[in-house]
Amino acid sequence: MDSKITIRIDGELVKTDRGASIFEAAKANGKHIPGLCNMKGLKPVGACRLCMVEVAGVNRLLPSCTTPAQEGMSVTIRSARLDAYRKQALELLLSERNHVCAVCVSNGHCELQSLATALGVTNVRYGYRYPKLGVDLSHPRYVLDHNRCILCTRCVRVCAEVEGAHVWDIAGRGIHSMLTCEMNRTWGASRNCTSCGKCVQVCPTGALAEKGFAVEEMIKRTASVERLTAVRGGGR
Amino acid sequence: MGKKIVIPHITRIEGHGKVSIHLNDAGEVTSTQFHVTQVRGFEKFVEGRPYYEMPSITARICGICPISHLLASVKACDAIMAVRIPKTAEMLRELLHCAQIVQSHALSFFHLSSPDLLLGMDSDPRKRNIVGILEKHPDLARDGIALRKFGQLAIERMAGERVHPSWTVPGGVNAPLTSDSRDAILSEINIAKSIIRRAIKLFVSIIDRFEAEIESFGNEPTMYAGLVSASGDLRLYDGILRFRDPAAGGTIADVEDPLDYANYIGEGVLPHSYLKAPYFKPRGFPEGNYRVGPLARLNVAERCGTPEADEELAEYRQRLGRDVQSSFFYHYARLIEAMYGVERMEQLLNHPKILDTHVRARADVNALEGAGIAEAPRGVLIHHYKVNESGAMTWANLIIATGHNNLAMNRAVDQVAKRFVKGERIEEGMLNRVQAVVRAFDPCLSCSTHALGQTPLVIELYGPDGEALDRVSTDCD
Numbered sequence: 001m002d003s004k005i006t007i008r009i010d011g012e013l014v015k016t017d018r019g020a021s022i023f024e025a026a027k028a029n030g031k032h033i034p035g036l037c038n039m040k041g042l043k044p045v046g047a048c049r050l051c052m053v054e055v056a057g058v059n060r061l062l063p064s065c066t067t068p069a070q071e072g073m074s075v076t077i078r079s080a081r082l083d084a085y086r087k088q089a090l091e092l093l094l095s096e097r098n099h100v101c102a103v104c105v106s107n108g109h110c111e112l113q114s115l116a117t118a119l120g121v122t123n124v125r126y127g128y129r130y131p132k133l134g135v136d137l138s139h140p141r142y143v144l145d146h147n148r149c150i151l152c153t154r155c156v157r158v159c160a161e162v163e164g165a166h167v168w169d170i171a172g173r174g175i176h177s178m179l180t181c182e183m184n185r186t187w188g189a190s191r192n193c194t195s196c197g198k199c200v201q202v203c204p205t206g207a208l209a210e211k212g213f214a215v216e217e218m219i220k221r222t223a224s225v226e227r228l229t230a231v232r233g234g235g236r
Numbered sequence: 237m238g239k240k241i242v243i244p245h246i247t248r249i250e251g252h253g254k255v256s257i258h259l260n261d262a263g264e265v266t267s268t269q270f271h272v273t274q275v276r277g278f279e280k281f282v283e284g285r286p287y288y289e290m291p292s293i294t295a296r297i298c299g300i301c302p303i304s305h306l307l308a309s310v311k312a313c314d315a316i317m318a319v320r321i322p323k324t325a326e327m328l329r330e331l332l333h334c335a336q337i338v339q340s341h342a343l344s345f346f347h348l349s350s351p352d353l354l355l356g357m358d359s360d361p362r363k364r365n366i367v368g369i370l371e372k373h374p375d376l377a378r379d380g381i382a383l384r385k386f387g388q389l390a391i392e393r394m395a396g397e398r399v400h401p402s403w404t405v406p407g408g409v410n411a412p413l414t415s416d417s418r419d420a421i422l423s424e425i426n427i428a429k430s431i432i433r434r435a436i437k438l439f440v441s442i443i444d445r446f447e448a449e450i451e452s453f454g455n456e457p458t459m460y461a462g463l464v465s466a467s468g469d470l471r472l473y474d475g476i477l478r479f480r481d482p483a484a485g486g487t488i489a490d491v492e493d494p495l496d497y498a499n500y501i502g503e504g505v506l507p508h509s510y511l512k513a514p515y516f517k518p519r520g521f522p523e524g525n526y527r528v529g530p531l532a533r534l535n536v537a538e539r540c541g542t543p544e545a546d547e548e549l550a551e552y553r554q555r556l557g558r559d560v561q562s563s564f565f566y567h568y569a570r571l572i573e574a575m576y577g578v579e580r581m582e583q584l585l586n587h588p589k590i591l592d593t594h595v596r597a598r599a600d601v602n603a604l605e606g607a608g609i610a611e612a613p614r615g616v617l618i619h620h621y622k623v624n625e626s627g628a629m630t631w632a633n634l635i636i637a638t639g640h641n642n643l644a645m646n647r648a649v650d651q652v653a654k655r656f657v658k659g660e661r662i663e664e665g666m667l668n669r670v671q672a673v674v675r676a677f678d679p680c681l682s683c684s685t686h687a688l689g690q691t692p693l694v695i696e697l698y699g700p701d702g703e704a705l706d707r708v709s710t711d712c713d
Contacts, residue, residue, distance in 0.1 A: 103293045103296070211286070214292065214405035215402045217405070
């Protein structure tokens, strides 16, 4: 069987590897689909709902990171409808927890913030929930601030799939979902954490950060983790 | 039947304030109250946050003097890390602070108070603002704008942003000064100096017009507090917190360790205001009434420590005496301090080590408690934090410059109202003087309650049975 397939993205015919997701197919052809949870080298989970695309013949939107590209498929990745949905998804993320950019270590280097800017989110149309969430400062080098977590699970996956420590998981359901360390231990009490810091580097926001960094100082080294996963063959 | 006047919004100050004036049957003032009407809750909601986030969070208390909060906060964080920061970092922080003092003093004198001083307390309130100054005294208005710009641009050149920069961090600053920025700031020093010279000359020339105001603008004996060096020079970024009581013959207390402040400063609560009323503990409440800010600093210090400011200080003391009591002269003191600020900037910028690249110390939590004291433009600013072993904030106490002056401002309002407010009908000019005395202190009410606000103040006139008889809200009721 031919290892390449042909699909149509926004009307343009492009070739891509058989087995690639729509997200990967678009990327390989220089077309950008926004996303916050997907990351090269980690298994896709479709958590953030920002990479939704329209597929001809399917009457609902599909997450491009978890949908394999198929021969003859016609995909729309930019449309007014998609823009509206993506904006809405982002506003819901922003209203869910306490994202205060002005005092955040990641201000200016935050994927959530950049995407909000790119999508033109100038205000949030939903009431903020202002949940009272804690900050876990128990680890000697790193800090977890639940207020800034968007539950993308990059940290969960990089720790389990690349580092092999599986410190992180998601506890609870729906709006009560929370990142949890080893069955609800504090991070400092973790028995598996190797303090490698990969979870910190892949975190798209300031939820996971190095301690002692002042506002705007935390610049994540996502690319080096991506290179590492390529070398180790993690994910796909 | 007596009356009560309420000024619901004091204008041309930072934050929201209100004054109530109670009158007796004869229309004479019996009592007054200065209220600050918001609460913001910073001390509570920072609990649980990492201590090193405190500078950026507390800087949001104010948009005019965020640098002061940043500095008091990073100093408290330095104490929690138990580090001695590099000398260059210390100089850079002081440099930034001086630039802020200059811009804030320019705002207070030129933009907020010069309309009262130059157009007259009784002039048309619609014109009594910076726009009116632009019409009548365009050169002065331009000077004011240029001086504030000098300070703000210097801050931007050093720290990258004019408001809420992230340059100052626990342990120092996050980037060294570049030679380009140094040269750019230095090139504007002389212009700034000449603006301040002109302003001092102008102020001195109009003093005689304000005899009645000088006599009644908070002209009561109090103690004074401010930072000084070991040899008694004026200090704005760091120093010994000195209390001076002219009635007791001079210095009555020196606080060397910032954490000791609590042995000297108690915090009283006034039932009619959200603004706490700090007092000098050994004297009790409310006898321990003291003032802070430019007037107090010049009373506490022996000298400024820079040539031109010292010359001006000598003349100031020749005119007014060693300890200046009338709060009207906050304006004069503010201008001398602005001169000190510019001269000190020049000294620091010419220091051979100012471009050194070692500007940050790093450490974890080494002490569970720390306090930082700096001089905000309005006076002594204290940040006091407690953290747990992991560095999470467990408790915070912030004593803001305007708070120290609360008791003195209440007394000053009382004095001015008793002198100028009479009868059933309130003349606008009477009430403007009540507001002007508040303006003399250059209070930042949004800071002092850590409360958010737009501007003004309200005055209400009440009868003895509590009936509101008149109400003046200058422009944004």
